[in-house]
Amino acid sequence: xxxxxxxxxxxxxxxxxxxxxxxxxxxxxxxxxxxxxxxxxxxxxxxxxxxxxxxxxxxxxxxxxxxxxxxxxxxxxxxxxxxxxxxxxxxxxxxxxxxxxxxxxxxxxxxxxxxxxxxxxxxxxxxxxxxxxxxxxxxxxxxxxxxxxxxxxxxxxxxxxxxxxxxxxxxxxxxxxxxxxxxxxxxxxxxxxxxxxxxxxxxxxxxxxxxxxxxxxxxxxxxxxxxxxxxxxxxxxxxxxxxxxxxxxxxxxxxxxxxxxxxxxxxxxxxxxxxxxxxxxxxxxxxxxxxxxxxxx
Amino acid sequence: xxxxxxxxxxxxxxxxxxxxxxxxxxxxxxxxxxxxxxxxxxxxxxxxxxxxxxxxxxxxxxxxxxxxxxxxxxxxxxxxxxxxxxxxxxxxxxxxxxxxxxxxxxxxxxxxxxxxxxxxxxxxxxxxxxxxxxxxxxxxxxxxxxxxxxxxxxxxxxxxxxxxxxxxxxxxxxxxxxxxxxxxxxxxxxxxxxxxxxxxxxxxxxxxxxxxxxxxxxxxxxxxxxxxxxxxxxxxxxxxxxxxxxxxxxxxxxxxxxxxxxxxxxxxxxxxxxxxxxxxxxxxxxxxxxxxxxxxxxxxxxxxxxxxxxxxxxxxxxxxxxxxxxxxxxxx
Numbered sequence: 156x157x158x159x160x161x162x163x164x165x166x167x168x169x170x171x172x173x174x175x176x177x178x179x180x181x182x183x184x185x186x187x188x189x190x191x192x193x194x195x196x197x198x199x200x201x202x203x204x205x206x207x208x209x210x211x212x213x214x215x216x217x218x219x220x221x222x223x224x225x226x227x228x229x230x231x232x233x234x235x236x237x238x239x240x241x242x243x244x245x246x247x248x249x250x251x252x253x254x255x256x257x258x259x260x261x262x263x264x265x266x267x268x269x270x271x272x273x274x275x276x277x278x279x280x281x282x283x284x285x286x287x288x289x290x291x292x293x294x295x296x297x298x299x300x301x302x303x304x305x306x307x308x309x310x311x312x313x314x315x316x317x318x319x320x321x322x323x324x325x326x327x328x329x330x331x332x333x334x335x336x337x338x339x340x341x342x343x344x345x346x347x348x349x350x351x352x353x354x355x356x357x358x359x360x361x362x363x364x365x366x367x368x369x370x371x372x373x374x375x376x377x378x379x380x381x382x383x384x385x386x387x388x389x390x391x392x393x394x395x396x397x398x399x400x401x402x403x404x405x406x407x408x409x410x411x412x413x414x415x416x417x418x419x420x421x422x423x424x425x426x427x428x429x430x431x432x433x434x435x436x437x438x439x440x441x442x443x444x445x446x447x448x449x450x451x452x
Numbered sequence: 453x454x455x456x457x458x459x460x461x462x463x464x465x466x467x468x469x470x471x472x473x474x475x476x477x478x479x480x481x482x483x484x485x486x487x488x489x490x491x492x493x494x495x496x497x498x499x500x501x502x503x504x505x506x507x508x509x510x511x512x513x514x515x516x517x518x519x520x521x522x523x524x525x526x527x528x529x530x531x532x533x534x535x536x537x538x539x540x541x542x543x544x545x546x547x548x549x550x551x552x553x554x555x556x557x558x559x560x561x562x563x564x565x566x567x568x569x570x571x572x573x574x575x576x577x578x579x580x581x582x583x584x585x586x587x588x589x590x591x592x593x594x595x596x597x598x599x600x601x602x603x604x605x606x607x608x609x610x611x612x613x614x615x616x617x618x619x620x621x622x623x624x625x626x627x628x629x630x631x632x633x634x635x636x637x638x639x640x641x642x643x644x645x646x647x648x649x650x651x652x653x654x655x656x657x658x659x660x661x662x663x664x665x666x667x668x669x670x671x672x673x674x675x676x677x678x679x680x681x682x683x684x685x686x687x688x689x690x691x692x693x694x695x696x697x698x699x700x701x702x703x704x705x706x707x708x709x710x711x712x713x714x715x716x717x718x719x720x721x722x723x724x725x726x727x728x729x730x731x732x733x734x735x736x737x738x739x740x741x742x743x744x745x746x747x748x749x750x751x752x753x754x755x756x757x758x759x760x761x762x763x764x765x766x767x768x769x770x771x772x773x774x775x776x777x778x779x780x781x782x783x784x
């Protein structure tokens with residue numbers, strides 16, 4: 156913003172090219188740096204405060220936002236895990252997200268492969284129909300979906316939730332994978348066909364290994380998306396013993412305002428964040444790289 | 453919340469792809485087609501597409517869900533919606549969100565992305581700030597954590613007496629905020645909620661725009677600098693026009709995000725906020741369906757929400773055209 160002041164002319168630039176950076180330049184750099192540091196603080200501070208608060212007792216939380224915990228109250232984590240049921244929710248989430256992830260990746264890559272590599276009547280129509288699913292608000296579908304799952308006997312079951320998750324993750328996965336499969340060289344499949352490999356064999360022993368980079372990036376993106384899913388479980392998974400983490404968190408935070416165990420609430424937030432944080436830190440290069448691919452197209 | 457803004461569809465059919473000939477349909481090929489296309493398609497049609505279509509049909513009935521009868525009532529649900537004070541309030545709030553959030557999020561994201569990519573000091577070619585990569589990774593982080601966790605965390609930060617925000621404000625001498633209820637006062641509840649939504653999503657678009665700016669040819673920046681353009685001018689006059697298609701896509705995705713808002717509202721003010729100041733369509737729909745059991749009416753609300761989404765996308769494309777996006781579209 157303040158960088159408008161800087162208008163380096165050709166003259167000054169050539170004069171100071173090899174020696175020092177002009178003052179105006181340094182001001183620009185300094186201001187940029189200051190703005191970004193401020194933003195970084197706004198991002199990080201809430202997390203640090205949450206982590207700190209998760210080690211305080213409820214009384215200490217209610218005392219002041221800045222009091223340091225007298226000691227690390229790890230019992231908050233234990234309480235959240237057992238009494239608030241975060242442990243159960245965690246296990247449910249692992250089952251649902253794990254199942255949905257496998258389903259999404261298998262169905263998504265199969266469907267994308269078929270749409271990308273085979274020409275048949277209706278190909279384009281099916282592709283567009285899939286991609287259209289990206290833009291509709293889920294809220295429009297949620298009521299009929301409730302009754303569809305009910306009539307299939309899948310309402311409020313973990314497998315039902317997993318299938319629904321993956322159905323809604325399918326458009327995104329297909330949309331991302333189609334260009335990828337399309338770009339793989341056709342000479343390889345032709346060679347496989349000449350060697351007598353059938354379609355099944357070609358896909359599983361040749362295409363999947365070649366598509367591994369795309370498949371793994373999408374698996375990470377889908378993992379984050381599925382882990383964060385909120386509306387689908389809240390609407391379609393009414394049985395408390397089967398709650399997933401996001402849903403359980405909302406229920407926990409919503410229970411009776413004042414009697415709430417604040418330390419445990421903060422601990423629950425930390426425990427919800429940690430798995431995605433770990434995945435993000437390990438795979439961040441692949442993750443933001445894939446976003447870049449998406450943005451470039 | 454699964455949304456990670458993907459790109460525009462790539463044009464063109466599978467040109468080099470194998471042709472599916474009727475003659476040599478073997479068992480291998482038939483089973484392959486049935487499984488590879490059939491299964492995903494059936495799952496998608498049953499669980500995604502058919503609910504959307506059914507919703508439109510149900511919106512014309514006074515269906516209560518628990519018996520088989522779906523009495524046809526024509527447009528009565530829509531008439532009801534537009535005379536229902538709570539729903540109209542929700543529409544108004546959702547429209548406010550969709551008018552404010554996309555523009556603010558994209559503006560902040562472009563500003564930060566510009567700082568990261570061209571804001572650094574240098575005597576030669578334009579350069580990003582030192583540690584640009586670090587900021588990019590850090591700013592992206594809020595986007596990947598569950599929105600419900602973000603909401604609960606900020607709910608505590610906004611807490612009138614034990615929250616971090618009022619703690620900071622009072623410690624720097626602004627004692628007037630000692631126990632100010634940010635989410636409990638109709639004047640600030642919406643703004644406070646918007647801030648959380650911006651906080652949670654802006655990093656994603658920073659990453660998008662950093663990538664897009666880095667993909668621009670370096671000579672353009674060189675030429676602009678040689679012509680004497682400052683950083684601010686480069687950002688507004690050179691970068692932004694070249695990012696047109698990214699901005700268009702991002703606006704539509706932030707619009708969808710703003711019109712949903714359900715998870716943030718649930719975490720920050722589950723009941724719609726003071727004087728319904730943060731009540732949005734998605735919340736009203738959810739309550740109408742799953743608390744009141746008026747499923748037909750809820751579907752009508754869903755149709756209204758979808759119509760607003762389409763209208764917003766239409767406006768984005770129209771503005772894009774009117775401001776000269778045509779050439780750019782043709783280029784693609």
